[in-house]
Amino acid sequence: IAGITQAPTSQILAAGRRMTLRCTQDMRHNAMYWYRQDLGLGLRLIHYSNTAGTTGKGEVPDGYSVSRANTDDFPLTLASAVPSQTSVYFCASSEFPLGLAGDPDTQYFGPGTRLTVL
Amino acid sequence: QKEVEQNSGPLSVPEGAIASLNCTYSDRVSQSFFWYRQYSGKSPELIMSIYSNGDKEDGRFTAQLNKASQYVSLLIRDSQPSDSATYLCAVAGGGTSYGKLTFGQGTILTVHP
Numbered sequence: 001i002a003g004i005t006q007a008p009t010s011q012i013l014a015a016g017r018r019m020t021l022r023c024t025q026d027m028r029h030n031a032m033y034w035y036r037q038d039l040g041l042g043l044r045l046i047h048y049s050n051t052a053g054t055t056g057k058g059e060v061p062d063g064y065s066v067s068r069a070n071t072d073d074f075p076l077t078l079a080s081a082v083p084s085q086t087s088v089y090f091c092a093s094s095e096f097p098l099g100l101a102g103d104p105d106t107q108y109f110g111p112g113t114r115l116t117v118l
Numbered sequence: 119q120k121e122v123e124q125n126s127g128p129l130s131v132p133e134g135a136i137a138s139l140n141c142t143y144s145d146r147v148s149q150s151f152f153w154y155r156q157y158s159g160k161s162p163e164l165i166m167s168i169y170s171n172g173d174k175e176d177g178r179f180t181a182q183l184n185k186a187s188q189y190v191s192l193l194i195r196d197s198q199p200s201d202s203a204t205y206l207c208a209v210a211g212g213g214t215s216y217g218k219l220t221f222g223q224g225t226i227l228t229v230h231p
Contacts, residue, residue, distance in 0.1 A: 042222060106167070
């Protein structure tokens with residue numbers, strides 16, 4: 001079982017270009033998430049999906065879009081990259097949406113994508 | 119004010135000591151609370167989660183939650199050099215905000231021999 005895979009591992013991108021970061025999980029988890037991590041700012045939620053076919057905006061959604069056509073895949077698209085989107089991007093998943101009434105769930109993170117926008 | 123605040127670091131403790139990491143949050147309807155460990159250049163990994171007021175112990179780790187004070191902490195007993203990492207506090211929204219996890223900025227812990 002691979003868990004969560006992300007691609008590419010790293011990418012250097014020219015400003016203005018379109019880029020899709022891929023995320024695939026093989027655990028049949030309902031919920032998936034995209035975060036960016038910047039020095040001094042911690043992890044910030046970009047978009048999330050509580051179940052296939054639904055998505056929601058996180059703390060920093062501007063400039064990013066997501067889709068959740070099936071359970072396993074949750075791609076993140078930068079329509080027109082800007083230098084401020086230089087960051088490490090983590091995809092994550094959990095069996096159920098975090099915070100749903102009940103016992104806390106476990107969230108698994110992918111290995112990350114390091115993106116540099118010049 | 120940031121929604122989730124962690125005590126400023128870095129925190130340095132000697133091997134064998136107790137490391138205490140603290141976190142406060144602003145959203146009173148928050149339901150679930152998490153502590154993640156992140157080694158440099160790696161992705162975060164969950165080490166503790168807590169839902170109810172009080173203490174929850176798992177090996178050398180104890181999470182403490184006080185919803186009235188909006189405070190959650192992590193104690194690491196018998197600290198080891200391998201515990202040196204950044205520790206991230208995270209809070210899951212309650213009510214209609216479930217699914218949204220808000221992280222603190224992290225506390226760097228160094229355990230020196």
